[in-house]
Amino acid sequence: MKMNPWTLSVLLLLAGPLGAxxxxxxxxxxxxxxxxxxxxxxxxxxxxxxxxxxxxxxxxxxxxxxxxxxxxxxxxxxxxxxxxxxxxxxxxxxxxxxxxxxxxxxxxxxxxxxxxxxxxxxxxxxxxxxxxVVKNVRLTVSSTNGEDVKVRSSVTDNVVKEGGQVTLTCTSACSFHQLDVHWYRNGHALPETSPALQLSCLTNDDAGNYTCSLDSSGQKTSAPWCLVVVEDEEKSGWRVTVSVVSVLLAVILLLLAGLVFAKRRHAQKKASVVNQKQEAASEEVSYSTVHFKPSSSRSAPGPEHEIVYSEVVR
CATH class of the missing domain: 2.60.40.10 (Immunoglobulins)
Structure with a gap:
């Protein structure tokens, strides 16, 4: 079988890398x-x-x-x-x-x-x-040097609605690929150590000043980034509605409980009156006829029992 010289050259070129x-x-x-x-x-x-x-x-x-x-x-x-x-x-x-x-x-x-x-x-x-070498921004008023450690946010505004999410990234002159980063909120250390800090389902507890540092000593720390968490108006209105309904239900339950208690007290009082009447009736005096049986040993009246009448002659 004959092969085109051009085809053979291509195969020989491919054989090198493929055979390596x-x-x-x-x-x-x-x-x-x-x-x-x-x-x-x-x-x-x-x-x-x-x-x-x-x-x-x-x-x-x-x-x-x-x-x-x-x-x-x-x-x-x-x-x-x-x-x-x-x-x-x-x-x-x-x-x-x-x-x-x-x-x-x-x-x-x-x-x-x-x-x-x-x-x-x-x-x-x-x-x-x-x-x-990164400057310690805590010694500088502003963080304008490109080598300063900074906190960047995924949102343009520091104000985020409750239940929302935000991603904070610690940046510097380095790309921060595979770097260990220490995160702090209001000066308290957080467990996260990656360059990106994910915050989701935000509550008021998440609000505060966030900083990042490249070493545990805190010598290379960023300027603080302030997060403000506000209530969602729709959720707030819904919570107010739920609160009002809950109060009304509580009042209704209290009224029903009071009504049941009053009926039970009335029934107990009525039963007590009936019991008192029954006890009074059982204490009344019962009268019986007394029968006297004549004595069988009593004899007929004798002479000693006879009355002697005497006539008084004047």
Whole structure:
């Protein structure tokens, strides 16, 4: 079977990339912005041929292949107890690296290397980390510098109706991708640590001044953003109607309860009068006829019982 030379050339060109082994790979962002003093997480993933076991992983700065005795920030064979570089990955696919309390000297190009029981590989592209210094806006009256930490809102007005929602975003010179952010309401810490703070089903308890900080010490804190939560007029009117109906129902129930109580008292009083009459009737005196039976031993009148009449002669 004859093949057109042009077709054959195309197939040969495709055979190269298709025949290449695509399983050795490290994926991370080209660049990463970190704010000095903050904590940042650099996302990373890797792949290797099936059937091979990863035995060692390494992160190093400013070295093309991270081999030999190259200085590194993380080495699975020699883990530093107090290192600010924390490996969040594993030996399967995840190679994420966390930098805690960054300093200016952390600015560098970092590369990840992994070694299997069959071969080794380094993601030579690397990720370039820049460290940005952010001013403490609490020492400035206005936040006009582009590097200041700011709170931006998804709504144009600070006033939001009750039951509504708003998204607050902590921004600075960095994109804040994978940065740990500390949120505060009226100076009290909130549990959220992501750059975006989602507030939904708002109530009056959510109102207050919101600030964000890039470190737990609060040295790099934004200017406060005030949230005001107002009642929804429709819901407020509905609540008034419900309240009025509830009061009327309560009054009706009280009247019914009073009526039932009065009837019960009347019935009890009537029963008491009847009982008193019955007790009075049982106390009346009953009269009986007394029969005297003549004595059988009584004899006929004798001489001693006879009356002697004497005549008195004058």
């Amino acid at each position: 082994d695509p399983v050795w790979h490290v994926e991370y962002p080209d660049s990463f912005c970190v704010v000095e003093g903050s904590t940042a997480t650099i996302p990373c993933s890797f792949t290797h041929p099936a059937g091979q076991r990863v035995e060692r992983v390494v992160w190093c700065p400013n070295h093309e292949i991270c081999s030999g005795t190259t200085p590194n920030v993380y080495n699975s064979s020699n883990v530093w107890d107090d290192s600010r570089f924390l490996y969040l990955g594993d030996r399967v696919r995840n190679c994420t690296l966390k930098i805690i309390k960054t300093v200016k000297q952390d600015a560098a190009t970092y590369r990840f290397r992994f070694e299997t029981n069959g071969d080794k590989y380094t993601g030579r592209k690397g990720v370039r980390v820049t460290v940005t």
